[in-house]
Amino acid sequence: MSSTAYVTIRDDSGLASLSVNERDFLRSCALRGAATTKEEDEDDNPSKVLRLDGRRGHDVRTIKLRLHRWDNGAETTVQWGAGTRVSAVCSAELVPPPSLDRPNEGLLVFEVDLSPMASPGFRLAPAVSTGPGGGGRSSSSSSTNFSNQEQRLLSNRILRCLERIILMGGALDTEALVVEGGKWVWKLTLSITVLDAGGNILDASVLAAVAALRHYRKPQISMTPMASITTETTPTNEYSGPATSAVNMSLDRTTIITLPTLIPSTVKEATPLPLHHSPLSISFGLIPADDAVHSTSSTSVVAALMDPTDREELVASGTLTIAMNIHSEICLLDYGGGCELLPDQLKKCCRAAQGAIQELCQLLERTLQEADEQAQTERLRLLQLQQQASNVSTATMMLPPLPTNNNNNNNNIPFLQQLDDQLDVDTTVDDSQITDYIQTAAEEAYRKQALDYSTGHIATAVREDIPNADRPGSAVTTSSSSASSSSLLAAMLKSVGQNQKNPSIDATTTVTTIDVAPIRGNDNNTMETTTTTTTTITPMDPEDTTAAAANNKPPVTSKSTTLVQPKKVTRKDAIEIDDDDDDEEEEETVMLQSEFDVVVTPKTTTTTTSTSTTQQQSKTDDTMDEEGPDIDDLSMAIKSSKKDKKKKKVHKKK
Amino acid sequence: MGSSIRRTDLLALSNLRNDGRKPGEIRRMRVQMGANTNTGDGGGVGGSALVDMGLTSALATVRGPMACARRSDELPDRAMVDVSVKAVPFAPSGGDRRVTNPNTDRRLVEMTHLLKRALEATILLQLYPKSRIQVQVVILADDGGRLSAAINAASVALIDAGIPVKDILCSCSAGYAGSGVNTDEKTLVDLNRQEESSFAGQNAVCLPCAMLPQRGTVVMAQCEARLPDFDTMDRVLGAAMDGCRAVFDIIQAAIRERASILLGMRRGHGTVTNSFEHQNDDMETDG
Numbered sequence: 028m029s030s031t032a033y034v035t036i037r038d039d040s041g042l043a044s045l046s047v048n049e050r051d052f053l054r055s056c057a058l059r060g061a062a063t064t065k066e067e068d069e070d071d072n073p074s075k076v077l078r079l080d081g082r083r084g085h086d087v088r089t090i091k092l093r094l095h096r097w098d099n100g101a102e103t104t105v106q107w108g109a110g111t112r113v114s115a116v117c118s119a120e121l122v123p124p125p126s127l128d129r130p131n132e133g134l135l136v137f138e139v140d141l142s143p144m145a146s147p148g149f150r151l152a153p154a155v156s157t158g159p160g161g162g163g164r165s166s167s168s169s170s171t172n173f174s175n176q177e178q179r180l181l182s183n184r185i186l187r188c189l190e191r192i193i194l195m196g197g198a199l200d201t202e203a204l205v206v207e208g209g210k211w212v213w214k215l216t217l218s219i220t221v222l223d224a225g226g227n228i229l230d231a232s233v234l235a236a237v238a239a240l241r242h243y244r245k246p247q248i249s250m251t252p253m254a255s256i257t258t259e260t261t262p263t264n265e266y267s268g269p270a271t272s273a274v275n276m277s278l279d280r281t282t283i284i285t286l287p288t289l290i291p292s293t294v295k296e297a298t299p300l301p302l303h304h305s306p307l308s309i310s311f312g313l314i315p316a317d318d319a320v321h322s323t324s325s326t327s328v329v330a331a332l333m334d335p336t337d338r339e340e341l342v343a344s345g346t347l348t349i350a351m352n353i354h355s356e357i358c359l360l361d362y363g364g365g366c367e368l369l370p371d372q373l374k375k376c377c378r379a380a381q382g383a384i385q386e387l388c389q390l391l392e393r394t395l396q397e398a399d400e401q402a403q404t405e406r407l408r409l410l411q412l413q414q415q416a417s418n419v420s421t422a423t424m425m426l427p428p429l430p431t432n433n434n435n436n437n438n439n440i441p442f443l444q445q446l447d448d449q450l451d452v453d454t455t456v457d458d459s460q461i462t463d464y465i466q467t468a469a470e471e472a473y474r475k476q477a478l479d480y481s482t483g484h485i486a487t488a489v490r491e492d493i494p495n496a497d498r499p500g501s502a503v504t505t506s507s508s509s510a511s512s513s514s515l516l517a518a519m520l521k522s523v524g525q526n527q528k529n530p531s532i533d534a535t536t537t538v539t540t541i542d543v544a545p546i547r548g549n550d551n552n553t554m555e556t557t558t559t560t561t562t563t564i565t566p567m568d569p570e571d572t573t574a575a576a577a578n579n580k581p582p583v584t585s586k587s588t589t590l591v592q593p594k595k596v597t598r599k600d601a602i603e604i605d606d607d608d609d610d611e612e613e614e615e616t617v618m619l620q621s622e623f624d625v626v627v628t629p630k631t632t633t634t635t636t637s638t639s640t641t642q643q644q645s646k647t648d649d650t651m652d653e654e655g656p657d658i659d660d661l662s663m664a665i666k667s668s669k670k671d672k673k674k675k676k677v678h679k680k681k
Numbered sequence: 682m683g684s685s686i687r688r689t690d691l692l693a694l695s696n697l698r699n700d701g702r703k704p705g706e707i708r709r710m711r712v713q714m715g716a717n718t719n720t721g722d723g724g725g726v727g728g729s730a731l732v733d734m735g736l737t738s739a740l741a742t743v744r745g746p747m748a749c750a751r752r753s754d755e756l757p758d759r760a761m762v763d764v765s766v767k768a769v770p771f772a773p774s775g776g777d778r779r780v781t782n783p784n785t786d787r788r789l790v791e792m793t794h795l796l797k798r799a800l801e802a803t804i805l806l807q808l809y810p811k812s813r814i815q816v817q818v819v820i821l822a823d824d825g826g827r828l829s830a831a832i833n834a835a836s837v838a839l840i841d842a843g844i845p846v847k848d849i850l851c852s853c854s855a856g857y858a859g860s861g862v863n864t865d866e867k868t869l870v871d872l873n874r875q876e877e878s879s880f881a882g883q884n885a886v887c888l889p890c891a892m893l894p895q896r897g898t899v900v901m902a903q904c905e906a907r908l909p910d911f912d913t914m915d916r917v918l919g920a921a922m923d924g925c926r927a928v929f930d931i932i933q934a935a936i937r938e939r940a941s942i943l944l945g946m947r948r949g950h951g952t953v954t955n956s957f958e959h960q961n962d963d964m965e966t967d968g
Contacts, residue, residue: 157787183787183790183794186787187787187788190787191905196907345798345802356908357907357910357911358907359904359905360888360903360904360908361902364798364799364801364802364891365798366900367802368898368900369897369898369899370899370919373899378911
């Protein structure tokens with residue numbers, strides 16, 4: 028690889044055509060080394076060539092490779108030099124075998140997408156693919172523009188090279204992609220998107236494709252037997268959709284249809300694809316000397332530039348692509364003509380390619396290994412999260428289950444805690460009982476987690492009697508959030524119970540409450556419904572509204588729609604104890620409310636949403652006044668306590 | 682299928698391939714120039730050729746040099762080569778008739794591309810700036826080696842059209858069977874369909890290549906399977922080039938025949954008609 032390469036300014040104005048000056052200049056650069064020493068050993072020639080970006084004849088640009096993996100998918104981005112960037116995504120699905128005459132073979136579908144994003148010279152065209160749907164463009168292709176045909180040829184060339192290197196070169200055997208012979212096979216889709224075309228996108232695409240295939244992990248399958256169907260004499264074909272197709276062809280038999288389901292990688296570890304070897308390719312731009320082009324004299328002077336940039340590609344008369352794997356086996360030799368080559372020159376190019384490809388292979392292996400380790404640590408972290416969720420769920424406050432679409436564990440939502448227990452509602456509950464319960468539950472949870480060594484003994488937040496600055500921090504990191512929330516809850520209750528607390532501490536705790544809520548409220552808007560239920564269900568006295576406030580926290584809420592009730596009780600206490608300032612502080616914080624809570628706040632200064640809610644609330648407040656002191660609703664409970672406050676406040680203001 | 686196993690065993694014992702050829706022998710090749718008589722009317726003087734390699738048959742038609750259909754296509758200093766390759770639906774032999782759209786079939790598009798590049802290396806494009814040379818190839822029967830047949834047909838059609846070329850472009854494929862009764866590897870020349878497909882899974886190789894025989898330079902080479910090392914590649918490439926030279930001999934003989942007929946017609950000998958059957962008798966040459 029070159030060490031002194033620098034970036035040339037990319038000029039896309041002369042896309043398909045070069046000026047005569049530029050062409051002559053590029054040709055002279057390339058042929059400088061070749062012309063002088065004809066009889067000497069030609070190995071020196073490539074080092075004499077000096078290209079536009081400072082490379083020598085056989086230098087490849089610096090390459091950066093970024094890999095990413097998720098459940099049933101892998102993505103690679105290759106930054107090849109300064110001008111070329113290609114991204115490849117690999118995913119798989121289960122399908123019945125596509126053709127009846129090949130029941131024991133899986134499918135590997137390539138798709139290449141060249142768009143104007145890559146280069147202004149490309150036109151908007153649908154992605155070309157080797158799958159059944161792809162490539163079936165209408166016959167208007169004969170009337171398309173010439174430039175479109177060039178683009179079509181290029182994308183086709185990339186597709187064919189990929190197909191030949193990976194499928195026919197024996198890297199991936201489609202027979203290894205079978206799950207159940209004749210019934211279910213894997214269909215791997217490899218989509219290549221060219222993000223930036225700065226020359227030699229073929230090699231970048233091949234590297235991206237091979238890296239994505241190597242990095243991808245195939246999920247495990249569980250075959251769940253579905254209903255058994257007894258059919259009549261006529262064979263029936265039931266096709267109800269791509270993922271659930273059950274082809275049933277039986278005559279008077281009982282057939283058990285099994286539908287495979289993919290197991291998420293947190294449950295069972297996914298396996299890599301059976302790739303025999305990883306072939307990578309390198310291309311040369313071939314530039315023959317002038318006399319070969321313009322006359323009929325036979326000449327042996329041809330300059331081969333390894334890894335041509337886009338300007339060099341425009342000058343080059345021909346392209347030579349060689350693909351090899353790490354064992355130096357040639358997997359592909361694609362010499363598409365355009366200029367003549369003596370067989371010796373061909374062989375020389377092959378040998379030069381060998382060295383370059385070895386380096387490429389090593390780069391690939393290194394990057395794959397690092398990315399693999401990273402993915403492993405990610406997976407472990409996910410597993411730990413789940414472990415804690417399952418541990419804690421039995422011991423904490425019972426909250427309603429979060430609505431989920433499937434029964435899978437929540438590996439899509441990062442900070443979500445899923446608690447399985449139902450929330451028991453008891454309307455005639457005693458305050459102190461609840462406080463005690465909360466405290467004991469928190470202690471239980473803490474003890475259980477602290478002593479549970481199977482989860483790797485994550486250090487939970489140190490319990491203190493005074494609720495604290497620690498707790499919100501740990502809650503934010505979410506590793507032990509539910510435990511911490513319950514302990515925070517308990518802590519807050521304690522703070523409530525101790526009336527000697529300074530209002531300042533209460534203020535800080537209210538502030539932290541507010542902090543926590545939005546962070547946790549990042550994700551799911553569907554949590555809104557649960558919020559409402561929680562607020563309505565817990566019938567507590569105003570003194571226990573802190574509990575309610577904490578209740579509002581764990582269910583994930585979106586910041587705009589549902590806001591956390593800070594502790595009204597402290598406010599109440601504060602009012603008893605203190606002066607206007609604190610009252611006003613509390614009043615300020617009170618403004619964060621849910622739209623279903625009818626807490627009255629005369630002042631709204633912080634958020635505009637709260638202004639609207641307060642208006643609503645003032646209206647509802649009026650209605651509520653009529654209803655009387657029924658405490659079947661937290662908001663009402665608060666309200667009833669608030670009524671006095673408000674009257675006081677109003678008097679104070681006025 | 683028991684009988685065929687025995688037959689191939691027998692053939693293998695005597696070092697013959699499944700159609701009775703020796704390893705370095707190409708298939709029987711027939712070249713007919715001027716097979717398509719419509720080309721004279723269309724866009725100017727044109728040429729055509731029908732080339733059979735064994736059972737594979739390709740018909741090529743060349744028109745030009747003529748004006749470009751679109752001004753945006755023309756190149757300022759040289760001619761542009763406009764190639765299209767199609768396969769008729771009944772082309773594939775055996776039972777492998779998959780219905781593919783010739784416009785978008787990947788292999789045909791690739792073949793178009795390769796043919797275009799190969800012809801660009803052969804034709805003296807600088808003599809006709811801003812013009813277009815149109816080449817159309819139709820594959821009539823496919824028994825393996827259709828790329829070679831297409832290239833040979835296009836090359837002969839070019840000569841029939843009288844377009845100046847550097848050399849006669851010849852193409853042949855070569856392969857290498859790792860497994861066989863004899864333990865030493867054999868390099869085979871001019872693979873037919875059975876050999877191409879049966880080699881897919883094994884340690885074997887198919888390398889079509891095109892070269893300009895008199896200048897000794899390779900213009901196109903394509904290899905799909907895994908070659909264990911460079912020596913094998915050298916050997917296979919060498920075998921392919923030998924095959925190309927054999928093809929060149931046949932084509933050259935055909936061209937001379939055609940030229941002599943045309944000269945004879947000018948002097949008044951022979952019939953004026955240019956019919957297909959007439960040419961069949963005269964032009965048939967064996968490989």
